[in-house]
Amino acid sequence: MNERLSQFSKTAGPGILFACTAIGVSHLVQSTRAGADFGLLILGFVILVLLLKYPFFEYGSRYANSTQTSIIDGYKKLGKPALWLYFLLTISSMFFVTGAVGFVTAGFFENLFGIDFLGEWTVIILFAVCVGTLAIGKYNVLDSLIKIIAIVLLISTISAFLFALYNGPIDPVIGFEPKELWNITGIFFLLALMGWMPTAVDLSSWNSLWTLERIKQTSYKPKLKETLLEFRLAYIITSILAVMFVVLGSFIFYGSGEELPNNNSHFANKVVTLYTETIGDWSYIIIAASAFTVMFGTIIAVLDGYSRSLQRTVELIFTKKEDKIRTKFRTFYVIFLIVISTGALVVIFQFGSNLKELVDFATVLSFVIAPIIAIFNFRLVTGKYLEKEHQPSTLLKILSFSGIVFLSGFAIFFLFIKFLQ
Template sequence: MLGGKFSSFSKTAGPGILFACTAIGVSHLVQSTRAGADFGLMMLGFVVLVMLMKYPFFEYGSRYANSTQTSIIDGYKKLGKPALLLYFLLTISSMFFVTGAVGFVTAGFFENLFDVDFIGEWTVVILFAVCVGILAVGKYHVLDSLIKMIVIVLLISTLSAFFFALYHGPTEQIPGFEPKELWDVAGIFFLLALMGWMPTAVDLSSWNSLWTLERMKQTNYKPKLKETLLEFRLAYLITGILAVMFIVLGTFIFYGSGEELPNNNSDFANKVVTLYTETIGDWSYIIIASSAFTVMFGTIIAVFDGYSRSLQRTVELIFTKKENTIRTKFRTFYVLFLVVISVGSLVVIFQFGNNLKELVDFATVLSFVIAPIIAIFNFRLVTGKYLEKEQQPSIFLKILSFTGIIFLSGFAVFFVFMKFLQ
């Protein structure tokens, strides 16, 4: 019986792991580390809060896909074509900045690992070309296999660094150290940026549904709703625990030390890797540098796949009336979108130059402003006429959803208000 449950879980596992790898990249390695380094452990409460507030809207992507055997993007069309068009416009408006931010950070870890900063911006060009090539040839099968190995490496290295950091204790604070102010304009904008991608952008919930369907197709196994939700919940829990660990690591190594995390992407990567090696030992540098780059590489591949897959499905639904004509008309669009996203993201990276923090903060805040719209769409789809009663979320999740929508909307309005006053 136990073997049967494990077999079922192994066939279901994949979409949640992809979600975790997408989330763990910039929001954890960059933003959570910065949060601990600049503000200490006071950010832990905000991270736990936003993880809780966003949870229902990510879960609904998996829930809808399992229950209807269609993606939640198909559901947006059921809400009305304006809803689908709005999702399309929101995706187009954010995808170059999000992919650019993730690609820029990944390039930094690549340069740090191989010491190739002399090729400069060509690092990102080569990196994007490799990602497009891998996905154009292998698509989900390669992505699924690669991500599972990456997550195992990440868990082992992060757990090791975390427990070593706890053993050694926090760094000694320099005389006269004054912590950064959280409740001034700069502090509030950083808080919004941190929550914007914690654990990731809400509009990426559509990717969960697409990956869930693709996993079913790959294994020829339709999991029960509770199996799909269990796999996602475990992955979501892991992303939350790792976020806490990265904040603790940033606090223990950098907070009060007088050191500032660099704004250059390769220098930042070197500092993050040093964060690990100072707690584990210098002997681990190459292992940690390889692991960090591998994690970011998995993130950027997942981002390319998610955006291309969601754009393809959105275009299919907008421009095709009959379902049976969709695949023949748009089957090559996936690769086309891979190329478009890579080119547009490169333009964004070149525009921001070498300003890592500005690019990441802009992308994450943009995602936070978009979040309430997607949250409302997802909630309507799983609580209305589109799902059977037994497939709909519990009363607790519905209450949490209402709270989450108010929370996300309130912060989005607050951000716009603060920006207007600047």
């Protein structure tokens, strides 16, 4: 038993980083909005997309463990055009995704400390701290702190959820009319919700990079089933929390006639209120600090993930011999950190204080990209690139095929609607 726990502790890490990345905007913002605007009607779509997108995230971890290379290396095996397409898709989305996450994180920071006079400087300082932390390699210490605070948020969310179930949903105000889901606005939000539920599919490449980094860090190569167990536990927790946030948003806001704020700090205050209205006012500062720390973990993981994936992509595109890669491109990681944070700031300034528009744009963009990455990942783990014993089960292959059809169908449907507008 002790040996198993020791092995799991050496394997644990990539799944937790994935969970920290996912619990950010998709849960605290989008799931809460979904429940508040559409009630429990939206819950079925959340569960469905969590199920159908699961294989493509798992494949990142599966491929890394089986081949000891990242799934980005696998994209090169599919052909240079596939690698270039991944590179272009990453560049096209990274500023908007990072901007959305950074803007939300800044809102939780302002809410925690009661700051409303720094304005745009809040997010500038936030990005500077993140880039500095990652550049000097202190992420391991920060990661340990994030895990502790994330546990506090996990316990708090479960407590608030149970209290909300006990108290039941609020009584709708007189004259309350629910929002229509099956119109242009409703469908657009549905796509935005699914785009980052639990997170963007292209982030699956980060799982493979983090898996390899963890193996290097601990000098322990886990069996495939160990790597998959760690990821699956993280994914299950992430999925359960998504459902809880939808229920919290529905029980506390749906029918109140109250619109969730569009300002990032005001929205953060409303999210924290989800807890205090069920647990008690005494918990406000604990929840506010935990929520900010989890969001800070999200933004630092996003910056790290994009920079790592871009560095590896550039290495593979522009270097022919593996032994020349590390010396030639090792400084690119820091350069990409600066470029991504600067581009994200430009995006934030462009959208101003319009939180919902920025988040929806970034998440819908991720949803449109999703089918391409899903197909790439599926090909890599079901074809000649992976040994038979490491390939997914028939059930997982069927789920993957269903997911590709689902993601492609909705992406085409969205593009069709936008073309007609």
